[in-house]
Amino acid sequence: MNIITNNIPLLERPYRSCVGLMVFNKDGNVFCGQRLDNKAEAWQLPQGGIDTGELPIEAGYRELKEETSIINVEFVGEYPEWLNYDIPLPLANNLWEGKYRGQTQRWLLFHFMGEDNEINIGTNQPEFKNWIWLDPKLLPEKAISFKKDVYKKINKIFIPMINNFNASNAH
DSSP states (O other), X not given: OOOOOOOXXXXXXXXXXXXXXXXXXXXXXXXXXXXXXXXXXXXXXXXXXXXXXXXXXXXXXXXXXXXXXXXXXXXXXXXXXXXXXXXXXXXHHHSGGGOOSEEEEEEEEEEEOSOGGGOOOOOSSOOEEEEEEEOGGGHHHHBOGGGXXXXXXXXXXXXXXHHHHHHHTOO
């Protein structure tokens, strides 16, 4: 485990730029993964860092493939602003060499068009030990404490978008 390499107080550290990804299926449920590196039953949506020079949408497609092997998606929308969350000490000191206080995220919404057998969390650098399709209303209660508020915020925008998308595409 990386240990802190600076003595910057937590609240003076910057946020790490990243994307958050909500992927929903035809039933309106969202991909939710159980973290590999957490002993608690911590479930979350895919997310990951934005590389230098990369647009959030580019990072979104890349991270989705890296974490879940999912490529059959269509972009539906995005949350209108960046959302921040702080990571509690000592976790913040063990992640990213202690450089960041948490993450600032651009949330993207994707419709999954593939079959479940496309999803493979056994990737080169696995993040998840398990995954489910979850009713997005249940996300905040399944999430680790410091992500609950972010999930509540994105649900206010994304759940209506999911419902409208699926209603207009029902055959």
